[in-house]
Amino acid sequence: MATKKKGLLKVIILGDTGVGKTSLMNQFVNRKFSGQYKATIGADFLTKEIMVDDRVVTMQIWDTAGQERFQSLGVAFYRGADCCVLVFDVTLPNTFKSLDSWRDEFLVQACPRDPENFPFVVLGNKIDLGNAAVPSKRAERWCQSKNNIPYFETSAKDATNVEQAFQAIAKNALAQESEQDLYNEFPDQIKLTGDSNRFNNNDAGCSC
Amino acid sequence: MEDDLPSEHDVIVIGTGMTESIIAAAASRIGKNVLHLDRNDYYGGLWASFNFEGFQKWVEECRTLKTPSDSVSKNKDLLKDNEILVSCGDQFSTVSNIQEQWHIPDFASAGDNQLSEVKEKDNNWDRSKVKDLSRKFNIDLAPKLLFSRGSLVDLLISSNIARYAEFRCVTRILTWFHDKLETVPCSRADVFSTKDVSVVEKRLLMQLLQLCAEYKPEGNEFKGFENKTFVDYLKSKDLTDSIMHYVLYAIAMGSENTPCMVGVEKAQKFLSSLGRYGNTPFLWPMYGSGELPQCFCRLCAVFGGVYHLKRSNNDIIISKEGDEAVCDGIISDGQRLKARHLVLSVPDAPKTFLQKTTATGISRGIFITNGSILPSEKESLTLLQFPVGKDREPITVIEVGPSTHACPNGLYIIHMTSKQYTNAVDDLKVAVEKLLNTDESDGLFDEAKQSPPRVLWSLYFNCPDTSKSDLSGSVPKNVYLTSGPDLDIDFEFAVKQAKEIFSKMYPTEEFLPRAPDPEELVLDDAEETKNESKEAETEKPDE
Numbered sequence: 117m118a119t120k121k122k123g124l125l126k127v128i129i130l131g132d133t134g135v136g137k138t139s140l141m142n143q144f145v146n147r148k149f150s151g152q153y154k155a156t157i158g159a160d161f162l163t164k165e166i167m168v169d170d171r172v173v174t175m176q177i178w179d180t181a182g183q184e185r186f187q188s189l190g191v192a193f194y195r196g197a198d199c200c201v202l203v204f205d206v207t208l209p210n211t212f213k214s215l216d217s218w219r220d221e222f223l224v225q226a227c228p229r230d231p232e233n234f235p236f237v238v239l240g241n242k243i244d245l246g247n248a249a250v251p252s253k254r255a256e257r258w259c260q261s262k263n264n265i266p267y268f269e270t271s272a273k274d275a276t277n278v279e280q281a282f283q284a285i286a287k288n289a290l291a292q293e294s295e296q297d298l299y300n301e302f303p304d305q306i307k308l309t310g311d312s313n314r315f316n317n318n319d320a321g322c323s324c
Numbered sequence: 325m326e327d328d329l330p331s332e333h334d335v336i337v338i339g340t341g342m343t344e345s346i347i348a349a350a351a352s353r354i355g356k357n358v359l360h361l362d363r364n365d366y367y368g369g370l371w372a373s374f375n376f377e378g379f380q381k382w383v384e385e386c387r388t389l390k391t392p393s394d395s396v397s398k399n400k401d402l403l404k405d406n407e408i409l410v411s412c413g414d415q416f417s418t419v420s421n422i423q424e425q426w427h428i429p430d431f432a433s434a435g436d437n438q439l440s441e442v443k444e445k446d447n448n449w450d451r452s453k454v455k456d457l458s459r460k461f462n463i464d465l466a467p468k469l470l471f472s473r474g475s476l477v478d479l480l481i482s483s484n485i486a487r488y489a490e491f492r493c494v495t496r497i498l499t500w501f502h503d504k505l506e507t508v509p510c511s512r513a514d515v516f517s518t519k520d521v522s523v524v525e526k527r528l529l530m531q532l533l534q535l536c537a538e539y540k541p542e543g544n545e546f547k548g549f550e551n552k553t554f555v556d557y558l559k560s561k562d563l564t565d566s567i568m569h570y571v572l573y574a575i576a577m578g579s580e581n582t583p584c585m586v587g588v589e590k591a592q593k594f595l596s597s598l599g600r601y602g603n604t605p606f607l608w609p610m611y612g613s614g615e616l617p618q619c620f621c622r623l624c625a626v627f628g629g630v631y632h633l634k635r636s637n638n639d640i641i642i643s644k645e646g647d648e649a650v651c652d653g654i655i656s657d658g659q660r661l662k663a664r665h666l667v668l669s670v671p672d673a674p675k676t677f678l679q680k681t682t683a684t685g686i687s688r689g690i691f692i693t694n695g696s697i698l699p700s701e702k703e704s705l706t707l708l709q710f711p712v713g714k715d716r717e718p719i720t721v722i723e724v725g726p727s728t729h730a731c732p733n734g735l736y737i738i739h740m741t742s743k744q745y746t747n748a749v750d751d752l753k754v755a756v757e758k759l760l761n762t763d764e765s766d767g768l769f770d771e772a773k774q775s776p777p778r779v780l781w782s783l784y785f786n787c788p789d790t791s792k793s794d795l796s797g798s799v800p801k802n803v804y805l806t807s808g809p810d811l812d813i814d815f816e817f818a819v820k821q822a823k824e825i826f827s828k829m830y831p832t833e834e835f836l837p838r839a840p841d842p843e844e845l846v847l848d849d850a851e852e853t854k855n856e857s858k859e860a861e862t863e864k865p866d867e
Binding site: 133160161162163181182183185186187188190191192193195227304305306307308309 | 327329366367375459477480481486487488489490491492493601602607610611615618619621622625626628630631632633634635727842843
């Protein structure tokens with residue numbers, strides 16, 4: 117399920133069910149929020165072009181499609197990720213406690229080249245609810261202990277910090293990407309499309 | 325985060341192999357409520373790909389005899405009066421004749437300076453180095469290729485599931501002729517540039533390929549050969565031995581017993597897939613065949629399908645409706661789950677469902693080597709049909725390298741697959757002896773690369789093939805069994821079976837219509853989403 121092209125950043129969002137992964141994506145890309153909770157249906161991945169340091173990059177943000185609910189994300193989901201966003205709900209301490217296992221799960225499944233320096237970003241979502249049970253200090257401490265992961269407190273509902281957070285995500289992913297491009301030895305991957313003219317030499321359509 | 329599964333479903337699917345996953349996606353796509361379970365902590369069942377550690381765990385599971393769980397008796401109180409329970413099968417017990425072997429030493433425990441020699445030089449290997457690089461491996465249980473114009477490529481494109489997958493072209497097709505490997509010229513450019521074939525032969529080969537490519541059932545070319553073999557036909561054409569060999573083994577992928585019309589059709593299929601994506605007719609999925617079921621599962625999930633891996637202890641609830649047995653659903657980990665339809669992979673099926681099923685066997689061999697069976701300048705992705713004499717089907721050999729993420733740099737994975745005649749070791753012996761060097765070695769390969777390549781690790785096993793059997797004989801009327809991997813080189817059978825089962829469940833519904841692109845969906849209000857996606861679909865038909 118890796119879909120990496122040059123200039124395309126694959127970002128995956130992980131975290132417990134109901135912490136607002138889809139809403140954050142949707143707020144960032146479509147600037148919309150729906151208060152009505154429904155488990156993620158039809159959410160696949162969203163793309164958005166953004167500017168990072170004078171460079172236009174396309175972010176492709178992959179939703180879990182609900183497969184996280186019973187810890188059933190397959191290894192294919194993680195392929196080729198440039199950045200991993202870990203989300204928890206600031207009003208539910210258990211969703212914060214889960215970050216450890218989501219981070220571990222990511223590192224095991226995605227097996228990035230350099231696990232120590234792989235770019236993560238942590239988002240404490242739903243600060244608009246005003247009854248945070250996970251103090252900023254506690255979240256920041258955890259992030260510091262994991263090689264200084266950037267931490268943002270966000271509200272997908274009010275769009276608080278969403279833009280800033282995704283900007284940081286892109287920036288960190290980009291730093292990682294340039295490093296990976298250096299090692300990109302195998303460029304000839306094929307995406308299937310309706311009528312491919314990828315292979316457009318004399319053999320195309322020939323009957324031999 | 326304990327959470328109960330929803331208790332009512334249109335379709336419950338047990339097993340996440342290729343066929344089950346296609347069915348799950350198709351049902352979910354038309355709005356059916358799908359629950360998809362797998363006993364393992366990975367997707368794919370007997371179609372899975374593993375890293376090295378995962379593969380060793382799989383071998384261990386197969387070797388461990390399990391005592392059948394007595395979940396049936398525990399769950400009895402969830403049953404109504406007229407119902408009975410049957411337990412799901414154990415897929416690991418269907419795998420037999422496992423033989424795993426290291427051909428290189430383990431220096432890690434010795435701790436001597438040989439270990440540093442292994443670590444320093446890229447070409448040197450010991451067991452600990454292979455294990456340390458475990459995550460660089462993606463080793464397939466059931467390696468398969470896609471015909472560029474085959475039904476799976478068509479389905480991936482028409483359903484828009486192709487966006488989840490990436491492929492590589494098979495770069496060369498080899499054949500074993502006169503006791504050595506030769507590259508088969510299969511495209512026009514190849515035929516002209518090859519040095520192995522004379523000009524006269526080139527013309528003959530081109531003519532013959534043209535005839536096969538243009539074959540239509542009403543034509544006259546093959547009249548009189550309907551009851552003869554493909555070899556008989558080829559002999560009638562005054563071909564040289566090498567041309568005959570190319571066409572029979574590499575292009576028609578047959579054997580001396582292949583009937584003429586089967587040979588022609590297979591050659592036609594091969595030829596029609598040439599040139600779409602590359603120089604050979606075949607594609608190989610990046611990260612291995614085990615990636616593809618997951619693409620279908622993702623689509624199923626995107627449309628609301630619920631996934632639960634590591635869900636074992638599933639029992640099936642059966643009651644009688646007149647004379648017919650029907651399934652009401654399952655009891656899974658003590659929870660009763662209702663379903664209109666139940667789809668089960670054969671390895672997960674209760675024994676009583678398989679009374680009328682006959683299985684043949686598949687012999688598999690997997691080899692980690694330090695080089696290609698036919699070294700070339702650039703890394704190749706290779707297909708070879710190794711002929712095994714008159715009475716046997718050829719052995720399919722697929723060689724994949726680091727560029728497909730099959731293995732770390734410097735290594736290759738060689739897959740062998742054949743019909744089971746005795747057991748995997750004996751069935752594959754003839755190809756192994758000719759193509760590989762299986763001698764024990766010290767793993768210090770730093771001298772010039774040798775051919776045949778050295779084997780670092782090998783694994784043999786047998787598994788059943790139920791693709792030729794009617795699976796509906798002993799099952800309740802709303803239960804559908806899917807075969808495990810079949811012997812064919814491609815996924816055509818899985819696609820065909822998935823379509824058949826889907827149309828039995830939903831005869832009037834479309835099979836995997838195109839899923840809208842994410843940009844065509846707005847995830848805001850449920851109502852809005854529905855309308856907009858519909859509009860998007862009508863406005864933007866397949867480009």
